[in-house]
Amino acid sequence: MLDARQVLTDLEGVRAALGRRSAEAARSLDAVAEAAEARRRLVGETERLQAERNQANQEMSALARSPDRAAFEARREALKGLSERVKVLETELAELEARVEGLLLAVPNVPHESVPAGHGEEDNVVVRTGGERPAFDFEPAAHFDVGVRLGILDFERAAKLSGARFTVLWGLGARLERALVSFMLDLHVREHGYTEVYPPFLVRAEALRGTGQLPKFEADLFKTHRHVEPGADPESGALYLVPTAEVPVTNLHADEILDGAALPLAYAAYTPCFRSEAGAHGRDVRGLIRQHQFDKVEIVRFVSPEHGAAELERLTAHAEAVLQRLGLHYRVSELCAADLGGSSQKTYDLEVWLPSQGVYREISSCSWFGDYQARRAAIRYRPEPKAKPRLVHTLNGSGLAVGRTLVAILEQCQRADGSVELPAALHPYMGVERLVPGAAGR
RNA sequence: GGAGAGGUGACCGAGUGGUCGAAGGUGCAUGACUGGAAAUCAUGUGUACCCGUAAGGGUACCGCGGGUUCGAAUCCCGCCCACUCCGCCA
Known part of the structure; x- marks a missing residue:
């Protein structure tokens, strides 16, 4: 399996190297790069929300021990929406990661630079x-x-x-x-x-x-x-x-x-x-x-x-x-x-x-x-x-x-x-x- | 086939729904001690991903997947895996 990060940082280089193997192999990279890029974007967004939720839960931990039940209840209600959104993003992310992995598993290895060119x-x-x-x-x-x-x-x-x-x-x-x-x-x-x-x-x-x-x-x-x-x-x-x-x-x-x-x-x-x-x-x-x-x-x-x-x-x-x-x-x-x-x-x-x-x-x-x-x-x-x-x-x-x-x-x-x-x-x-x-x- | 008990970090092993990436130990690294070593003491030691030139920051991961919950290593369900005893078998 190729390194997904390398595919992203050096798409053209990897594509050219794979192209020495076959045009089909080179083409197989496009879908990988697209999915990997989408994954990277979603990771950032998901992690931002997760951080927000984690911090809120820290506060909940303190609120739970305070006598102010009303504040606790109110905050809890407010957090339900946040948790829902996190869950949705996490699900999407998991699907995207499985997709990247699945695509990447089908991409063949890059020929070493010392390997002679040829068609068959x-x-x-x-x-x-x-x-x-x-x-x-x-x-x-x-x-x-x-x-x-x-x-x-x-x-x-x-x-x-x-x-x-x-x-x-x-x-x-x-x-x-x-x-x-x-x-x-x-x-x-x-x-x-x-x-x-x-x-x-x-x-x-x-x-x-x-x-x-x-x-x-x-x-x-x-x-x-x-x-x-x-x-x-x-x-x-x-x-x-x-x-x-x-x-x-x-x-x-x-x-x-x-x-x-x-x-x-x-x-x-x-x-x-x-x-x-x-x-x-x-x-x-x-x-x-x-x-x-x-x-x-x-x-x-x-x-x-x-x-x-x-x-x-x-x-x-x-x-x-x-x-x-x-x-x-x-x-x-x-x-x-x-x-x-x-x-x-x-x-x-x-x-x-x-x-x-x-x-x-x-x-x-x-x-x-x-x-x-x-x-x-x-x-x-x-x-x-x-x-x-x-x-x-x-x-x-x-x-x-x-x-x-x-x-x-x-x-x-x-x-x-x-x-x-x-x-x-x-x-x-x-x-x-x-x-x-x-x-x-x- | 019958019965039972489990899956936590490089390894072993604790763990009460919130302050747990996770006690303790082993191993390893660095330092002290030593003529040198052993022993001892101190400190530090997971992996992956995201942002960042870097320093650093963040997120996830306690077999896997789902559920409950504001919050799950911890509760519930399903699956997978490996182990013990008995039976059968080369």
């Missing part, structure tokens, strides 16, 4: 590449063909159970999924200094509002409900399945004032992620790329504002290290202003090479949110004892999306005979070095 995905800037692009003396197969032939991926039985966009993993495939999770967590926890967290997978709407998924992206979420007696509110107790560990982990510190000396805080969490992928009909229908349920290890950092930029580089390097240890070919691209996620002010995507398609696909998104999430979730820190609380900066990145990592391994490490040579880093977790057709699925 095609304007993202490739920053660097990593690993070697594997060479094949045969036509590399798609991961779903590799996986089905190995007997480790089963889309048909998953569809029987749950419909499209779900997968059953068998045998060494299931073990590989688990191995990847352990490998990634171990790397971040033992070598990168992250604290491992295991959060709830179901969260309240407030948590999703804190990180920015709500109110705008409800359609992308799976929402649960509890059994309620007829007539009871069906919304009562409703919870959402987490679309990413970012939500529960970032909101761990919602409504808290952190000790400045404790920053930066760094958390790594494995969770499954659930996304309804509304609006993605027909895209990536085959294979593991786009699923309703997938595993991800997420890394999250809470930092002081002055370190935000450097922290994004650090976090990105931590995510990148996973690809490097696995020996996978990838590239890092910086998203242009138009392609940025709504809450982010600067993002690097890690994209892994998929030889069957000859393209790079997103496998991690590392974002610096500035104080956008911190303001929504009220995550602050005290720089020094006694100092005024300030909003932290939050960052997070996939480290990595496990399903897509498995895809990349099946594709980049495949051999002509249909087997897959596993990265050395996974051997201790797997107990085997290769996935062989006819043996892997059992």
Whole structure:
């Protein structure tokens, strides 16, 4: 969420910055500014009357103790009107404040000044590449063909159970999924200094509002409900399945004032992620790329504002290290202003090479949110004892999306005979070095 | 599912319808004491918003929302949340 006061004091500046994202985003500011200005005026008026009432009540307190009942009664009658007016203004003000908040919640973050301009995905800037692009003396197969032939991926039985966009993993495939999770967590926890967290997978709407998924992206979420007696509110107790560990982990510190000396805080969490992928009909229908349920290890950092930029580089390097240890070919691209996620002010995507398609696909998104999430979730820190609380900066990145990592391994490490040579880093977790057709699925 | 007791400041914890932003304590900060520290003593320590260049002034906030009242942390109603015991359950 943007700072309402900044919108008022620097409307043109904020509008211009948001305009780099989209014209629509820039336009969304107008209603905010109008409502915020109206609110400011009403606050002044309301507070003046409240002060008047408070002073009158002080006098009433004295009158109540004096023997002059007539004076007390008369004054009391006179004050009824004042109280009524205060109440009316307070009601109006509350409505206006809710309106400002509601409008502001829908405004995306301002792109950082260092973010390249652009109109869409095609304007993202490739920053660097990593690993070697594997060479094949045969036509590399798609991961779903590799996986089905190995007997480790089963889309048909998953569809029987749950419909499209779900997968059953068998045998060494299931073990590989688990191995990847352990490998990634171990790397971040033992070598990168992250604290491992295991959060709830179901969260309240407030948590999703804190990180920015709500109110705008409800359609992308799976929402649960509890059994309620007829007539009871069906919304009562409703919870959402987490679309990413970012939500529960970032909101761990919602409504808290952190000790400045404790920053930066760094958390790594494995969770499954659930996304309804509304609006993605027909895209990536085959294979593991786009699923309703997938595993991800997420890394999250809470930092002081002055370190935000450097922290994004650090976090990105931590995510990148996973690809490097696995020996996978990838590239890092910086998203242009138009392609940025709504809450982010600067993002690097890690994209892994998929030889069957000859393209790079997103496998991690590392974002610096500035104080956008911190303001929504009220995550602050005290720089020094006694100092005024300030909003932290939050960052997070996939480290990595496990399903897509498995895809990349099946594709980049495949051999002509249909087997897959596993990265050395996974051997201790797997107990085997290769996935062989006819043996892997059992 | 049954029964019960609660939600107050960074934290713990008192609170009679008016002088309560709220006792007391912890923690923290500054000063005194000390060779230094501990202990002790003194003083100071909430958040947000509005006006103001500033100094400063004002308003709101005792889970949330409504009601009663000239006036609500305190009374009434609804909701939300978390806790205890029993039962059930991995």
